[in-house]
Amino acid sequence: MSNYSRLVAIPAAFIVMQAFAAPAWDAATTYTGGEVVSYAGKDWKAQWWTKGNIPGAEQWGPWALQSGGTPTPTPTPTPTPTPTPTPTPTPTPSGSKQVGSYFAQWGIYGRGYLVKHAQTSGSAAKMTFLNYAFGNIYAKNGGYECGIVNKAENGGQDGGDGWADYQKGFSAGDSVDGVGDVWGEEGKGGLKGNFNQLKKLKAKNPNLKVFISLGGWTWSKWFSNAASTDVLRKQLVSSCIDLYIKGNIPYDGGSNAGGAGTAVGVFDGIDIDWEYPGVQGIGTNTISPNDKQNNTLLLKEFRAQLDALAATTGKKYGLTVAIGAGAEKIAMTEPGEYSKYLDWINLMSYDFNGGWDAKGPTDFHSHLYNDPASPRYLDPQTGKPGLAAQYNIDSAVKNLIAAGAPASKIVLGIPFYGRGWTGVPNINNGLYQSATGPAKGTYEAGIEDYKVLKNAAGSVFVHPITKQSWKYDGSTFWSYDTTDVIQTKLDYVKANGLGGAFSWSLDGDDSAGTLMDAMSKVSQ
Numbered sequence: 001m002s003n004y005s006r007l008v009a010i011p012a013a014f015i016v017m018q019a020f021a022a023p024a025w026d027a028a029t030t031y032t033g034g035e036v037v038s039y040a041g042k043d044w045k046a047q048w049w050t051k052g053n054i055p056g057a058e059q060w061g062p063w064a065l066q067s068g069g070t071p072t073p074t075p076t077p078t079p080t081p082t083p084t085p086t087p088t089p090t091p092t093p094s095g096s097k098q099v100g101s102y103f104a105q106w107g108i109y110g111r112g113y114l115v116k117h118a119q120t121s122g123s124a125a126k127m128t129f130l131n132y133a134f135g136n137i138y139a140k141n142g143g144y145e146c147g148i149v150n151k152a153e154n155g156g157q158d159g160g161d162g163w164a165d166y167q168k169g170f171s172a173g174d175s176v177d178g179v180g181d182v183w184g185e186e187g188k189g190g191l192k193g194n195f196n197q198l199k200k201l202k203a204k205n206p207n208l209k210v211f212i213s214l215g216g217w218t219w220s221k222w223f224s225n226a227a228s229t230d231v232l233r234k235q236l237v238s239s240c241i242d243l244y245i246k247g248n249i250p251y252d253g254g255s256n257a258g259g260a261g262t263a264v265g266v267f268d269g270i271d272i273d274w275e276y277p278g279v280q281g282i283g284t285n286t287i288s289p290n291d292k293q294n295n296t297l298l299l300k301e302f303r304a305q306l307d308a309l310a311a312t313t314g315k316k317y318g319l320t321v322a323i324g325a326g327a328e329k330i331a332m333t334e335p336g337e338y339s340k341y342l343d344w345i346n347l348m349s350y351d352f353n354g355g356w357d358a359k360g361p362t363d364f365h366s367h368l369y370n371d372p373a374s375p376r377y378l379d380p381q382t383g384k385p386g387l388a389a390q391y392n393i394d395s396a397v398k399n400l401i402a403a404g405a406p407a408s409k410i411v412l413g414i415p416f417y418g419r420g421w422t423g424v425p426n427i428n429n430g431l432y433q434s435a436t437g438p439a440k441g442t443y444e445a446g447i448e449d450y451k452v453l454k455n456a457a458g459s460v461f462v463h464p465i466t467k468q469s470w471k472y473d474g475s476t477f478w479s480y481d482t483t484d485v486i487q488t489k490l491d492y493v494k495a496n497g498l499g500g501a502f503s504w505s506l507d508g509d510d511s512a513g514t515l516m517d518a519m520s521k522v523s524q
Contacts, residue, residue, distance in 0.1 A: 024381040027052050027328055039063075041380050052279045052328035054387055056357045097493065097522045098344060098411050098500030100129040102213065104507060105164050105194060110443065113507035115197035116176050121513035123506060124201055126520035129209045129318075131271045131346075132198065133505070134216040135244065136160050137226060137236065144226035145239035146214065148249055157221040157284065166193040166263060167255035176200040189251045189259030195266045202265075209318060212244040213271040217282055223274040224286040227294040233301045240270060241305055245317060269318025270302060271346065276324050278332030296338040303341035322346040325396035325413075327387060336404015344409045344499045347400065352391040353479070354419035355438025355446020362433050362477040365419040367466035368393045368492060375432055392466070393489070397496065407497045412489060414501055416508030416515050418453050418471075418480025419446055429461050430472035439476050449508040450515055453480050483518040490522045 025039040044055035055063035107113040153159025172180035247264030277291035353363035379386025423436025438446030458473030
């Protein structure tokens with residue numbers, strides 16, 4: 001499927017260093033808002049407290065690119081030969097692997113993706129688990145608790161959508177089983193919305209486990225505070241189990257939905273998506289140097305309370321995490337310790353590069369291996385491989401295992417979307433080139449669903465070193481996974497004894513569930 005034959009060497013003039021008075025960025029240094037550093041030949045200004053966040057590596061990260069500085073070209077570098085990658089070992093029998101995905105709560109609106117579509121696409125039958133994104137945590141009752149509210153998210157990280165969760169009535173045509181939601185006896189409540197659809201999805205797919213995913217990029221504000229003491233940890237965990245596992249969701253009179261026990265049986269476990277322990281995410285999260293140990297203690301408390309409930313119900317409740325793949329994020333946790341309390345670890349092995357670095361260079365966002373020819377491979381301050389060189393799947397997996405995580409508990413993340421740039425010159429098929437800005441996307445600049453990209457103009461190439469595919473039409477560059485690339489990743493999962501694969505997110509796939517079908521082959 002590829003007419004890509006070899007890499008074209010990057011013009012030496014493309015790689016420059018800039019002389020600035022600002023000190024070089026250091027991963028171990030704590031910066032506060034207003035401080036300026038130099039990284040990758042550019043000046044970056046901290047917008048808020050940050051430690052370990054690579055300037056320019058995150059779309060909504062803490063560093064803002066500054067203007068100024070006079071470029072000083074470095075001497076023409078001696079080209080580094082592109083190494084021959086180590087062949088992927090012949091896959092060994094994998095046994096039963098996890099195959100999962102995320103369902104986005106908000107997908108039922110503009111994206112028009114309903115729980116029903118997980119059934120009609122055939123995806124639900126091929127999954128072992130489905131994470132519902134997301135549940136929020138609120139400052140409440142002198143501590144922090146899980147809750148469900150109806151409040152638009154306006155940047156305060158205190159939003160919620162109880163309407164989508166369990167109050168919206170779905171018609172027969174929009175329902176998993178062809179039966180519409182009913183009003184029920186006045187004042188008695190009941191279950192509607194996505195939660196009821198998930199329950200129906202499970203009824204049709206008995207092997208499917210559904211998890212509530214807590215936090216995510218937007219709603220990780222209170223994790224650090226909530227995990228800071230034993231009392232606060234117990235309060236948070238108890239509230240989350242009561243709400244989502246015991247099903248005691250608030251009664252809403254306007255929709256005659258909810259009430260004590262109405263959501264029992266929807267969720268089989270809890271997924272903690274804290275972005276990130278010890279490393280600032282969105283910019284306004286609580287954060288502490290003690291997050292490293294407290295994250296472990298929080299997961300230990302979740303495991304203890306879930307097991308205590310299991311002893312009374314006779315059911316097994318799952319506990320997982322979703323973690324950042326960056327080396328600086330893994331270093332701020334204790335994988336060897338916290339993994340003891342988990343069923344598995346969802347490794348978010350995507351978003352390594354993207355349109356937040358608006359002028360490029362173009363690069364891959366979910367590549368299996370690093371490429372020494374990438375302009376990001378060497379740290380311009382030291383001339384040696386930098387932290388960004390570890391932004392690839394293989395490095396992330398090795399870092400996790402080296403930190404004590406069992407390989408069998410690592411579940412690899414696969415994106416059902418691409419990241420891209422436009423205004424990219426027709427050199428090297430658009431790879432590692434400058435750009436005029438992020439590519440136009442259906443919902444957001446720089447990002448697009450697989451179901452759109454598969455039909456977009458351009459030629460598809462597969463990089464021989466990174467194993468990532470991209471599409472280029474002479475001006476626009478998209479990095480994304482094809483079914484062939486997914487198979488290469490599944491071979492990696494099996495060869496390295498990993499626990500399986502998951503995706504973000506179901507709504508990015510096409511109506512036939514093409515990518516989920518490819519993922520399901522991990523156990524074959």
